[in-house]
Amino acid sequence: MFKVKIYISLKEGVADPQGITIKNALDSLGYSGVERVRYGKYLQVYLKNSDKKKLQKKIDDMCKKILVNPVIESYEYEIEEVK
Amino acid sequence: MFKVKIYISLKEGVADPQGITIKNALDSLGYSGVERVRYGKYLQVYLKNSDKKKLQKKIDDMCKKILVNPVIESYEYEIEEVK
Amino acid sequence: MKFGVVVFPGSNCDYDCYYVIKRVIGESVDFIWHKSSNLKGYDCIVLPGGFSYGDYLRTGAIARFSPIMKEVIEFSKNGGLVIGICNGFQVLLEAGLLPGAMRKNRDLLFICRYVYVRVENSDTPFTRLFHKGQVLHIPVAHFEGNYYIDPQSLSRLKMNSQVVFRYCSKDGEVADEFNPNGSVYAIAGICNERGNVLGMMPHPERCSESILGSEDGKLIWQSIVKSINERLAKE
């Protein structure tokens, strides 16, 4: 079994109201030095019986097709083998 | 400058309707072998001028205090040095 | 002529649209189940508001793959009229029938209230009974209506008169304070290049009867009816 961790974030250049709000909250709580916060999604997808090579294609496919909106989002992922 | 990537996910045992709905969508699009999807958040926090040692404490503190809802969520993070 | 209101799992303004078309406008209308794959006999397809699939991944992202959406795309290619309201607009964006994407509202709160929008283009089949610059009093109700489009594409939208509605003041002035959600260029509704697909965040079905406080939305339905009747008369 594979565990795929997919990190989705807003593309550079797309304003991120959630990130801005979190940054402001951190500032007002007195955490110094916070320059910027970006808010995104974290998906963990567990997949069975795939060989790792095909897996990459499959994940890219899923991401492009449905998990990610390419107009505003970009993604990265990591694959881990798990039991 | 440091870039901290924070991965927030629902604790085991906490129901995850979003994850289930995404899994169902992947199934119906014909992606085979998807066993389970968990839906979470991905924050990127850019911090200035912190020494790395104190940084960890600071991040744990932020997470517990505001970024993470400890009642239902757990978190992990990674620190990267960036320019 | 006939309207079809698509029902996705989680649609919740489907019945409202149906009611207005049937009881207020007096035209014939069917619900169309999202698993259906036949749009024969329909002249206008409504993608209603709501929370299709709970909006759990992104608004409209899952509904966009419902079997009916293939047909809706086909239908629009053949010149059929498609109007997406609120969640329906979001579905149209995800399906690529309209450009751009939605983000969470600027204030990160759901907002439900009456706003004003200005008609920027009264040459579409959906707005022909308005005059350009006319101000409508119309409700919004959404968490993700903060429209995004990159600058080049925005210029293209403007050049092609694809911006149909913009948020404004009671007197038609466009300014930040009248923009409820932070939308780029205060956009409340756009159409495709051909003009037969409209997406809008405000809800015309919620202001089509005087008992509800405004009838400004009624003209949208009536514009559609007029456009279709004219076309049917020609055929």
Place this chain on the structure above:
Amino acid sequence: MKEPVKIDLNLVKAHGLTEEEFERIKRILGREPNFTELGIFSVMWSEHCSYKSSKPTLKKFPTEGERVLVKAGEENAGVVDIGDNLAVVFKMESHNHPSAVEPYQGAATGVGGIIRDIFTMGARPIAIMDSLRFGSLNDPKSRYFLRGVVGGIAFYGNCIGIPTVGGETFFDESYRGNPLVNVLCVGIVKKDMIVKARARGVGNTIFYVGSSTGRDGLGGASFASREITEESHEDRPAVQIGDPFMEKLLLEATLELIKSGVVVGMQDMGAAGLTSSTVETASRGNCGVEIDISLVPRREEGMIPYEVMLSESQERMLVIVKKGMENEAKRIFEKWDLYAIPIGKVTSDGIFRIKDKDRPVAEIPVKSLTEDAPVYLRKRVKPAYLDEVSYLDIDTLPRPDDFNQVLIKLLTSPNIASKEWIWEQYDHMVGINTVVLPGPDAAVLRVKGTKKALALSCDGNGRYCFLDPYEGGKIAVAEAARNVVCVGATPIAITNCLNFGTPTDPEIFWQFTRCVEGMAEACQYLGTPVTGGNVSFYNENPTGAIDPTPVVGMLGLIENTDLICTPWFKEEGDLIVLIGDGKISLGGSEYLYLIHGLKKGRPPELNLSKEKALYDVCLKAIGKGLIKSAHDVSEGGIATSVVESCIINEEKFMGARIDLKNLEKEGERDDLLLFGEVQSCIVASCSPQNIDSLEKIAREKNIGFRLLGEVTGKELIIEKNGKKLISQNTANLYKLWREALSLKLR
């Protein structure tokens, strides 16, 4: 979880059962219960499910009435006839404890729960109302609660597509750490389509539908039957996550299923989940049930029967389907991407029998869990604090020298300030029935296909109840009724939520009993039977019990939607009158609390016959089109009421020129006249040519009728015999009033 080997007294106590109750269980079974059975008894006999402390007191409520089709307690929710072959199903429920632990999800799942109660009876839910209480907003924790609770209600209600059309929100230190979240849902059903939560017909199949079962919410019912302490936070794994999308599917599938005629009975799995839903349907149907627990879909591995039976996972339902119709039921659920799983059947022997495949797991007589559950007559003692707080000598109160400032302080107090920040987060229009949007005294929903409309209001003043539980209880009912009368509706029935401290404390139980008695008297007199409700005890925080807080949800009926009245002034030159003649008092007022820091005195007197007469006058005047606006006088007194009538319609502000000279017999203190609170009074406006006819109607009913002044352009001026007390620009007041709450939350 592992099954403990031995059931000892510690384990019994940990389940919230007493030694005597345990003995009783052994007598019922004729043996020791096993672990699963112990768990089942503990949840079914918990305060939350059994009403063991409150049952005898609740009997005082009038429950009969010509419109009542299903009485309180008979089913999941009461049902009221509104004519045209239509009935209204409505009920209110609390989710206080879960919201204290996780405000967002706690409130969200509270909404989910009450909606299920309505649609499982076959009704389509058409509106939600929320009644909320928090500690002072100066406390960051209270702000966190408010944001979370409102966010959670919005998340659930908006997604499922039922408008949240109104509610009430009140802040007082007594709710610190223990917010109250009461949610009301209203549905409409054709009279012949009402579904009962009954298991009937031996051999009929029991279906499990909806989300799978996890460990979430384990023991929630017994959790709600305890006080919140610092350790409550350790109970946190009990947190449930709301899934409004799933519930929307359940709602649509269920209503479709009912139409198809295959349903015998159904009940949602709320508190005590699978246990209470099976047991209660069997009990009402006077039969037994047998289920195979191995068939229950699960989300987590290694769950033992105890956990499956006690889980409170959300969005699950039990549906009893006619034998032979199972496939039709499955087909409808599958259309909605839901899986209906047959887990058992109705039996004839009155036993609740659980098997795990072939292994017997539990066997308990159904009625022993319901009708034969213990009932206690708790001790009552008049609280010691009452004598001290009831006495108020207003002559000792300093007189404010600037009433303008006092007015602004009141208008920006979170209790009086506009709640727009809240209701804007709620979709209050979906369904296109909301003809009076939030803001006014009551929300109004048209009933499509008829000329009728429903009016809804929630009310309950904990401060009044603290000072005098009996009068406070009466006032809660009267104020709610008056609110619906102001929009032109006849009050027809109530639901309620009774929020109190720990019932084993005799002083708390005295408060509880007195409140119920007061409410009962008002309901009796005003002709509004109680059709259902909910009791929430153990609302305590580290410093003591909350103020006794009964919340009344009033249903009013409007026969003709052309005759709906709104609270805002309409036109310059219209006359403003005070209809009604209750005695103005500073006791328990917002003014006294906010300006003088006192929670003292007696709440304003309420004379029920005057109250009733006021309704007759007001409804007659609205029916004849004699008044243009009506707004009741409540928190903040007459001055506040007048200001609200000036500014509540943001599309058109008005001003007013008021002279208090006609109120002079109430007392000479200006603060009393301006800000004192009063019962059975409304501020109305009418055109000058109608004032005589209006006065005549009031005099006929022997009701006070005093001219206050007239509607003007933009300024609010209040004077007394030529002395100017207040002079303000109403647009400015609007801005302050409107922004106060969101400024506090920044």
